[in-house]
Amino acid sequence: MALGAAELMALSGFQARNHPQQTGKRGPVPHVDDRGTDPRLFEKLHQRFNFTIDVAASAENAMLPRYYTVEQNGLARSWAHERVWANPPYSDIAPWVRKGHEETDAEIIVMLLPANRTEQKWWQEWVEPFRDRVDRRLRVEFLAGRQRFVAPGAKEIGPNERPPFGCCLLIWE
Numbered sequence: 001m002a003l004g005a006a007e008l009m010a011l012s013g014f015q016a017r018n019h020p021q022q023t024g025k026r027g028p029v030p031h032v033d034d035r036g037t038d039p040r041l042f043e044k045l046h047q048r049f050n051f052t053i054d055v056a057a058s059a060e061n062a063m064l065p066r067y068y069t070v071e072q073n074g075l076a077r078s079w080a081h082e083r084v085w086a087n088p089p090y091s092d093i094a095p096w097v098r099k100g101h102e103e104t105d106a107e108i109i110v111m112l113l114p115a116n117r118t119e120q121k122w123w124q125e126w127v128e129p130f131r132d133r134v135d136r137r138l139r140v141e142f143l144a145g146r147q148r149f150v151a152p153g154a155k156e157i158g159p160n161e162r163p164p165f166g167c168c169l170l171i172w173e
Contacts, residue, residue, distance in 0.1 A: 035149035036061030037087045037112060045169075049110055051085040056096065060152060063087075080105035087112045094122035100172050101126050101138070108173050115142055115168040127170065141169045 042063045045051075055074035057067035063085055068074035074086070075095055084106050088096035093113060100109045117123055130136045147167045 035152065037063055038148045039063075041143075041147060042085070045085070045110060049085075049108055050083055051110070052083040053079070054085045054087075055079060056086045056088040058152075075099050078105075079103040079109065081107060083107045084109040086110070090114055093117065093120075094126070097122050097126045097170065100170060101130070103172070104137075106172065108171070111170040112147070112167055113170060114165045116165040131170075137172050139171050139173075141171060143167045143169065 046063070051064055052066065054062050054064045054067035055077070057063065058069055068077060079099075080103070084100075084103075086096060086100070086109065088111065090113070096111065097113075100111055103109060118128070127138065127140065130138045131140045132138075143166060145166070
């Protein structure tokens, strides 16, 4: 059933808020934020997009020879003329999506994110108004199944390295 104009207009004033469990006192969990991309998934994406830099990496989980670590702060550096891969820390996604939106001189930016956060403010502000429109450069691809991640310090994916959510790609071209 398609939504009519009245229903669509009613959604325009929606104020998204994070759940209290996402903004609690514990803050980010480093072993969760520093998980690496499944090398098999990355290889498929790299063949498709030919990335030149990984902007949200650590020395342990970098997917490319050129990468920015937390200390090098990929958010503070230019992504101009790059083919960017980003699997940012999921505890603080908003600045990464805002950066992707603002980096108009990058050749392409591909960001791996949780697909279950569409109600959050960062999605409503930086994705929803721009995604999949002919006159915009942002599109969203939802990935099948649940992606697996490499735990910090691990060399391969363990048996329980699957988060309780699916993922999507934000692609700015």
